[in-house]
Each structure stands twice: as structure tokens, then as C-alpha cells.
Amino acid sequence: MKGLTIEHTEVHAKGYLDLRGLLTLADVPAVFSQVSFTTLVMSDEPDDKIHQLAEMVEKHCPVMDSLMRSVAVSGKVEVKRPSAPVETPHVILVEISKKDND
Numbered sequence: 001m002k003g004l005t006i007e008h009t010e011v012h013a014k015g016y017l018d019l020r021g022l023l024t025l026a027d028v029p030a031v032f033s034q035v036s037f038t039t040l041v042m043s044d045e046p047d048d049k050i051h052q053l054a055e056m057v058e059k060h061c062p063v064m065d066s067l068m069r070s071v072a073v074s075g076k077v078e079v080k081r082p083s084a085p086v087e088t089p090h091v092i093l094v095e096i097s098k099k100d101n102d
Helices: 047-060 062-068
Strands: 008-017 032-042 073-079 090-098
Touching: 032 047
Parallel strands: none
Antiparallel strands: 008 032, 073 090
């Protein structure tokens, strides 16, 4: 929304997970069971304008959209040695991929 004056914003996010899975202490998924957030908006704009902005951001936020549905994730691990700063990183793990139905 154009034309709003917002002096400052802060987002505080929390993720809830079973740390036993992350620390490999138990055979449980290392996955967030819940994510919550609070957004603080410092503005003299009317509440209804801030509400409209929040709804628009929620509908178009790629992070929220990704967290709320199954999204394929892929990646690789590269290594670069500090003793060789001009070295090109080399790949040690080519395919890391995960999708909920895997």
C-alpha cells in the first residue's frame, strides 16, 4: 500500500520443535511443529490502514507461503579451506533434497 507512513517495524518469530530430533537423541523428526510471530508496527496511521497492510503482506509473503505448504528444498554442501583463500569451493555433497511426501 502506497502512502502509509511507518516509522519502524519489528518481527519476533518463534519456532517450536522437539530438540531430541535435532540433536539425534531420539528417532523423531527435526521439524518445527509450530511457528508463531508478532509484528510490531510503529505508525500514526489509522488501525484499519495497518490492518489492510498486514492482510496484503500476509497474502504476498513468500516466507509465510513456503512455511504453510509443502515446498521442495534442495541444496549442496561446499567446502573452502581457509588456508587457501583463492581456492574454488569444492562440492562434498551434491544432492540434499526434501519434500513432505518423500
